[in-house]
Amino acid sequence: MALETDTMTKDPILKVDHLSMRFGGLMAINDLSFEAYRGDITALIGPNGAGKTTVFNCITGFYKPTMGMITMRQKAGKEYLLERMSDYEVNRDAKVARTFQNIRLFSGLTVLENLLVAQHNKLMLASGYTILGLLGFPTYKAAVGESIERAKYWLDKANLTDRADDPAGDLPYGAQRRLEIARAMCTGPEFLCLDEPAAGLNPRESLALNELLRSIRKDTDTSILLIEHDMSVVMEISDHVVVLEYGQKISDGNPEFVKHDPKVIAAYLGVEDVEVEEVIEQIEEIAPGDTH
Amino acid sequence: MANISQTNEAVSTNLMARALREAFYAGLVALGLFVLFVGLKTDQNILNELILVQRWGLLAIFVAIAVVGRFLTVAYIRPWFEARKAAKAAAPAVEREAGFVTRNFTLLAVLALIVYPPVMVGLFGFQGSLKWVDNFGIQILIYVMLAWGLNIVVGLAGLLDLGYVAFYAVGAYSYALLSSYFGLSFWLLLPMAGILAAAWGTVLGFPVLRLKGDYLAIVTLAFGEIIRLVLINWTEVTKGTFGISGIAKASVFGIWSFDVSAANNFAKVFGLPMSSAYYKIFLFYLALALCMLAAFVTIRLRRMPIGRAWEALREDEIACRSLGINTVTTKLTAFATGAMFGGIAGSFFAVRQGFVSPESFVFLESAIILAIVVLGGMGSLVGIAVAATVMIGGTELLREMNFLKQIFGPDFTPELYRMLIFGLAMIVVMVWKPRGFVGSREPTAFLRERKSVSGSFTKEGHG
Incomplete structure (x- = not known):
């Protein structure tokens, strides 16, 4: 060591x-x-x-x-x-990613959405700055699938998979801390x-x-x-x-x-x-x- | 068994006694309070002398109201509420299966809108249907579109915009000016009005988006007023308060026109009797199509990264920045998209009226649109559409309440009470449903099941 x-x-x-x-x-x-x-x-x-x-x-x-x-x-x-x-x-x-002393989650978004927001820049590029995504191009769909996989990986690590579809504000304190770390990690x-x-x-x-x-x-x-x-x-x-x-x-x-x-x-x-x-x-x- | 009914009797006589006693005290208090306020009144007589008028009858009415009111409250109303509460608590919490109407509300609503004009024509004839298709149908649809546009700014991105009507004005005047000066067609100007309004949204956005909360609201309010004042004072171009009249009508993709003199007039081509109803029905379907497009775009946008970023921005701006989201461009896109919807609605308004003047774009309009968004439930398309129907349709309906004249006398004009009722309705809805008609939010992605998020978790945004 x-x-x-x-x-x-x-x-x-x-x-x-x-x-x-x-x-x-x-x-x-x-x-x-x-x-x-x-x-x-x-x-x-x-x-x-x-x-x-x-x-x-x-x-x-x-x-x-x-x-x-x-x-x-x-x-x-x-x-x-x-x-x-x-x-x-x-x-x-x-x-460089960070978390906050007083937890700053998007409490009205679900746990999964919190992790998807963290992958904003990657998805933005994949959706052709929204325009291609709006027209329904398949590249965006593939990128979303990939992002959800990544979110799943971190949900699993943070032991939050069961709560993935619940609002982040509804999680107990300890889980919110772990979610904030998982969210920061989703930015890569x-x-x-x-x-x-x-x-x-x-x-x-x-x-x-x-x-x-x-x-x-x-x-x-x-x-x-x-x-x-x-x-x-x-x-x-x-x-x-x-x-x-x-x-x-x-x-x-x-x-x-x-x-x-x-x-x-x-x-x-x-x-x-x-x-x-x-x-x-x-x-x-x-x-x-x-x-x- | 007998025992139980006896105790019940005892309880009820006890309650009656208490109610009578409390009613008596209430009467005493009322008498003490009102004897000098109501019972005696100072007045001037013909000689300008101060005299004391005694109004014992009125005082008796006041006291009687207090006594009866107190008695009814204690003896009947309160026990009834308690019994209902107890029954509610006792009943097991069964989740009621949503009915057919609730489940398919959106689909049914769209179908109802599609059959609305023919049904109205069938009921009232072509000329009689005008009012229903135009004043109710088209007007409500315009407000739905405006409110959906503002929903992106206020409901999703959480930026309080009190000057939204400015973009509505930009859209309306873009159409009015460009079609009267350059003779451009409606189908070209419709998207152009949207783009111009979006450009103005961006222009406004740049200096304003450093501000937050109340400050942002005030500056957007000022922007709305600036646009209106420019429209009033730039008389060479906008003709000031006279407004621009004789705006060209829309055509069915240039194939059929609705101008009476044109050779390809719709009614002439099909050999129908002349009526302005065809044009209104055409505009109704056009408005419906534009609304559907707006809804489709909004639903799609919410599932795009930009839509999620808007909602994240509403929840916590600092967290957004810590995740690498450029909040300035995110806010600007929200402003521009909302403004674009407003601009398209504005150009549609101009083509429907055939006349625009600055009077249509006063602050009250912004307030009404904002009220619709808040009442409907910020972020919810269905809720907002319902709120627009209730608010705009309701105030229009008041014009139809002529039978009230028989009750309140011929001087009574129900339209004058529009705003009073508007305000009352808002207070009632806000007490009854503080988060608007639809308070919950639908998540944009899910892993196992789509659960809607209760309104108690979402934030309103503060900048």
């Missing part, structure tokens, strides 16, 4: 360089650099307000970063600078960003989620970046962990290394009295940077 990860480390799929994001006077992310490797599950963790979701929004084009560069390198070698692209292009061209991404996929799940649903994520890594060549608070999920399935605090990276490495990093322990559990001075020094180092 460790060997496999080591050989993988040579091939970064996503490179974040000196990323900064400022909202008015608030520096949400401050000069953050890290890499995510192809075939890995990379976890982005940190206390509340550390800027994890902001990093996500920058990567997926929903925010324009104040500074920095985000490079996505596809398997074929093509590179995309994500900070220059708009949100839908990040998915369509760069093949090379890089999948999951924003707190285990939030609010009970232990059994959490287990089902872990299984789904593992099978994504095993059966597809999609790399995963996830934000997570649930340490059991992070430690169990991730290959590489990046820890954020106050918009800065404080630790980066495999789960075992990060778990024992004193900085991480300090961030999560607070620091002892002896170290307070040290922390104040660190803060003063950051503070002048803020005023520039």
Whole structure:
């Protein structure tokens, strides 16, 4: 396992360089650099307000970063600078898919329709931008059949086949989380960003989620970046962990290394009295940077 | 057995006693409330002096209404509602097999529309059928088409458009102007009006689609007014408020004409007596065909990726963008398609009236079309068609209610109550069916069985 990860480390799929994001006077992310490797599950963790979701929004084009560069390198070698692209292009061209912290399903569409909407661009092309499809050309019918097959595959993986014809809003919470991941996978991404996929799940649903994520890594060549608070999920399935605090990276490495990093322990559990001075020094180092 | 009837008796006497008591209290409260409001009235007499008029009779009527109303409510109406509720709860929840009419509603409706003109001619004769085919038939069909067009924008894509009538106006004036200035034929101008309206939809769409919700609604409303004001003030071209009259009639694909003077006049060719009914019947079938085409296109579009993207846009725009859907072009296509339907309906309106003026395209029209879409159930073609029939047909029917004059006196004009009844009907429908006549949505694809999606899951959209 460790060997496999080591050989993988040579091939970064996503490179974040000196990323900064400022909202008015608030520096949400401050000069953050890290890499995510192809075939890995990379976890982005940190206390509340550390800027994890902001990093996500920058990567997926929903925010324009104040500074920095985000490079996505596809398997074929093509590179995309994500900070220059708009949100839908990040998915369509760069093949980066995402889910949301507060689930965003199309609740009035059925589960199957949700997965078909995710294949919009492919179907749009097959339907000759609607015109050929409207005239009933067979190419479109074939493409729809193919899309339904793909949707079936992911329904099966997410264990939702029985609910395929029910409205997405009618599913229980855990199933909605899995459907959102399945929907993101239906766009055919090379890089999948999951924003707190285990939030609010009970232990059994959490287990089902872990299984789904593992099978994504095993059966597809999609790399995963996830934000997570649930340490059991992070430690169990991730290959590489990046820890954020106050918009800065404080630790980066495999789960075992990060778990024992004193900085991480300090961030999560607070620091002892002896170290307070040290922390104040660190803060003063950051503070002048803020005023520039 | 005797025991049970005894207790029943006891309960009912108890209820009567309570009803009487509550009625008495209600009477007291009413007396206290109304004694100064109704019982006494200050008035001026001939000498401009303030005098107190006593109206004990009126006060007695008010109190009596309160007493009787309270008594009936407590003694009869409430127990009846409770009994019905209990009976409903007790009865097992059996899914009733949908009847023949419900299952084949669409087919039956289309058949009924096809036989409608001959039946009307049979009943009222050629001249008598004019009103029924034209005022009811054609007018309702025009509104059905308009509402189906707006349905794409509001019902499917969830973009609240209050200026839809602008595209209707563009279609009508395109036909009126191009046929009077350049003499182009109806069959060329019908698609052209649609395309021109779609172009205007796109033009409007570009700046407006950055806006959301209420802001979008206000800007589209303004756009509708701009078009109307241009039509009024650009007098050299549109003749302003006088409107354009003498618009050429449509012909049967150029083979038979409906112009009285033309050699190939329909009635002359077939040796029939002259009547304007043929033209109206022809227009009726043409409107029906256009509506069928619109329905076919809408149903097909819903199964296309673009149609699904519209509905997804209504549900969650951010999720759409995260899935690689370009929401700007998706919104623009919704606007353009809806506008195209409006434009075609507009050119048809012009050819039917033979006259267009800016007065036909006021905001009230937009509001009526939107009301039809909302009442019918956003996204549902059948529901919207039913709503259009009820709303437009109902208000037309009020013109026919001359017998009401015998009840309310000769000064009573039922047409004036049209809007009042329109509003009341809307309130009743919205209370009774908050999601419109057809509140559920049909899924566009299914794996095992087609289950309609309850209206409680679908969203109305917010931009």
